[in-house]
Amino acid sequence: MVTPGPSPAPTPPTPPAAPTPSASGTGLTPLEEELLRLAGAVPDPELPMVSLAELGVMRGLRLLGPGRVEVELTPTYTGCPAVETMATDIERVLHDHGVPEVAVRTVLSPPWTTDAISAEGRRKLAESGIAPPAPLDAAAGGGPVPVALAVRCPHCGSTETELLSRFSSTACKALRRCAACGEPFDHFKEL
Amino acid sequence: MTAALALGDDALVLSHRLGEWAGHAPVLEEEVALANIALDLLGQARVLLSLAGDEDELAYLREERAFRNVQLVEQPGGDFAHTIARQLYFSTYQELLYERLARGTGPFAPLAAKAVKEVAYHRDHAEHWTLRLGDGTDESHERMRRGLDALWRFTGELFEPVEGCEVEWPTLHDAWLTRITSVLERATLALPEGPRRGGWAAGAGRQGIHTEPFGRMLAEMQHLHRSHPGATW
Numbered sequence: 001m002v003t004p005g006p007s008p009a010p011t012p013p014t015p016p017a018a019p020t021p022s023a024s025g026t027g028l029t030p031l032e033e034e035l036l037r038l039a040g041a042v043p044d045p046e047l048p049m050v051s052l053a054e055l056g057v058m059r060g061l062r063l064l065g066p067g068r069v070e071v072e073l074t075p076t077y078t079g080c081p082a083v084e085t086m087a088t089d090i091e092r093v094l095h096d097h098g099v100p101e102v103a104v105r106t107v108l109s110p111p112w113t114t115d116a117i118s119a120e121g122r123r124k125l126a127e128s129g130i131a132p133p134a135p136l137d138a139a140a141g142g143g144p145v146p147v148a149l150a151v152r153c154p155h156c157g158s159t160e161t162e163l164l165s166r167f168s169s170t171a172c173k174a175l176r177r178c179a180a181c182g183e184p185f186d187h188f189k190e191l
Numbered sequence: 192m193t194a195a196l197a198l199g200d201d202a203l204v205l206s207h208r209l210g211e212w213a214g215h216a217p218v219l220e221e222e223v224a225l226a227n228i229a230l231d232l233l234g235q236a237r238v239l240l241s242l243a244g245d246e247d248e249l250a251y252l253r254e255e256r257a258f259r260n261v262q263l264v265e266q267p268g269g270d271f272a273h274t275i276a277r278q279l280y281f282s283t284y285q286e287l288l289y290e291r292l293a294r295g296t297g298p299f300a301p302l303a304a305k306a307v308k309e310v311a312y313h314r315d316h317a318e319h320w321t322l323r324l325g326d327g328t329d330e331s332h333e334r335m336r337r338g339l340d341a342l343w344r345f346t347g348e349l350f351e352p353v354e355g356c357e358v359e360w361p362t363l364h365d366a367w368l369t370r371i372t373s374v375l376e377r378a379t380l381a382l383p384e385g386p387r388r389g390g391w392a393a394g395a396g397r398q399g400i401h402t403e404p405f406g407r408m409l410a411e412m413q414h415l416h417r418s419h420p421g422a423t424w
Contacts, residue, residue: 078306079234108238109301111308166316167224171231171309175220191308 029063036061038093039071045085046170049128052086056116059107068101069094074112076191077171114191129154130173131161131187151187153178161185193259194355196249197397198288198299199239200260203250204405205281206232207412208268217271224316225274231309238302251416255399255406262396263345265405269338272324272331276338278317279374284349286310287366291358299356318374325378332379339375340383347387351397 028036039061040053052058052073059072071090075083087104094102114133117125122132131154150159158180166189168175174189209229216222240246263281268274289310292303324335350364372382395401415422 075234077231077234077309078238078302079230079232081230108305111301111305113308165220165224166312167220167227169223171227175223189312 028061032061032063035063035069035094035097035099038097039090042086042089042093045082045089047125047128047130049124050117050121052090054118054121054124056118056121057086057112067099069099069103071102071104072107073104074107076112078108080171082170112191114188117188125188126154129185131176131185133188133190136190151176153181153183154185155183156181194299194353195239195243197259197353198356199236199243199249200258201264201281201285202232202239203236204258204260204408205264205277206230206236207408208264208266208277209274211268212274221271228278228313228316231306231313235302235306235309239299242298247416251413255401255409257399258396258401258405258409259399260396261345261348262402262405263342263349265396265401265408266342266345267404267408269341270334272334273338273341275317275320275324276335276342278313279321279339279371280342280346280349282310282314282317283370283374284363284367286314287363287370288356288358291363292356295357297355297357321374321380322378325375325380335378336380339380340385343383344386344388348396353397 036058037053040051040058042052044050044052044055047055055076057074057076059074061072062070064070071087071094073083073086073090083106087106090104091102113136115136117133125132131151134151151161152159153161153176156178158178160179161176162179164175164177164184166174168186172188172191173186175184176187177184206229209225209232212222212225214222216225236250237246240249243249263277266277268277286307289303289307292299293307294300321335324331326332349367350360352358352360375382
């Protein structure tokens, strides 16, 4: 059975055999919503300034039975090595909140895009010196953005920045340099 | 799952070949770039091989003749221009293939739809370097030409139909040739001449016939797992 965690939220009732969807329109029971919120608050292992929910990689959470939860997670890049750490972190948080059995499943479809990063997530990236991705032009269908498109320097705000390399410290970033302040910086590249 | 092995082995073997540049690339940015591309390919390989069986057993315990990758991806890296030529030929092919698979309803559609966006960056990287080297110094132009020529005979095999992939191979080939021709033209390079496959060597990787360097690559790739079965980090 699900033991309520130390959260100050009202104690969720033991889920009935057939969970009643909440009125919020998400199709989740209140308990599922609470657990999804907890899992989504886990920080990204490589970009700890943003949470998994802000990064847009949480795809869903389902209570399979008393004390058994399945979480769906989508990778940013197919080979992203952070996925395993994300899964371990989610398991730990849900264990700590009284769910003994947590299965994290990786789903690919529909593919993650940088448009899934929330406004708050973008703000936090910029604040930490990582230029957030530009919104994808739906017509262009994503992919490499022309070099001419301005990316703003997260340090001084100048748009006079140049591409040093399309690949940087993690799979999701490109390396740029600002012509105005001279600082190199990471750019979360559009995908 | 012949097709899962074919596509998965392409990604796995090229990933390993690109990883060989770690510590050897001409500049730090390129070391990071090639390692990033290798990582993307490894991620694809894991998904694809898992469709065919146990990913670790398939990667580390198969013999050479059981691999179904095209011979292009197993070719040694050579100099940097040679590696870029291999990247140009392969990533252009892989992007076109994944675009088509992503539109289908087959078992590869979800992976293809995701990976095609990553491969677009690989292709873009290869094109940029082809332009810089081809339209660069006499030395870089000559090295790029040599790389393109040397690997040309391995390009015919890319368009051998793979059973289980619902793709119109002739149109895929035409799109590839158009794209490569246009890039080489802009890079002041000529499209290589000569056969696209060789009777004795090129064109049989999908049937498990591989070139000599592949065995040595596998020995290195598999030795840890074979020497220490079940080892984990």
